[in-house]
Amino acid sequence: MAKILFLGNLGVVEIVLIALIVLLLFGGRKIPELMKGIGRGIRSFKEGARGDGEEPKQKE
DSSP states (O other), rough: OOOTTTTTTHHHHHHHHHHHHHHHHHHHHHHHHHHHHHHHHHHHHHHHHOOOSOOOOOOO
């Protein structure tokens, strides 16, 4: 089985268990908000890693 970037040696069963635990902790309605926040954080990190000297633009 091919390794997924940051998941290392986790198998399908472990990934499914983690997904179920996240679903139980946050509930179905909070997961899209959580994923949106993670996406914004990753985008901000990539912009900062580019190091173009500009401040990141914020949406209002």
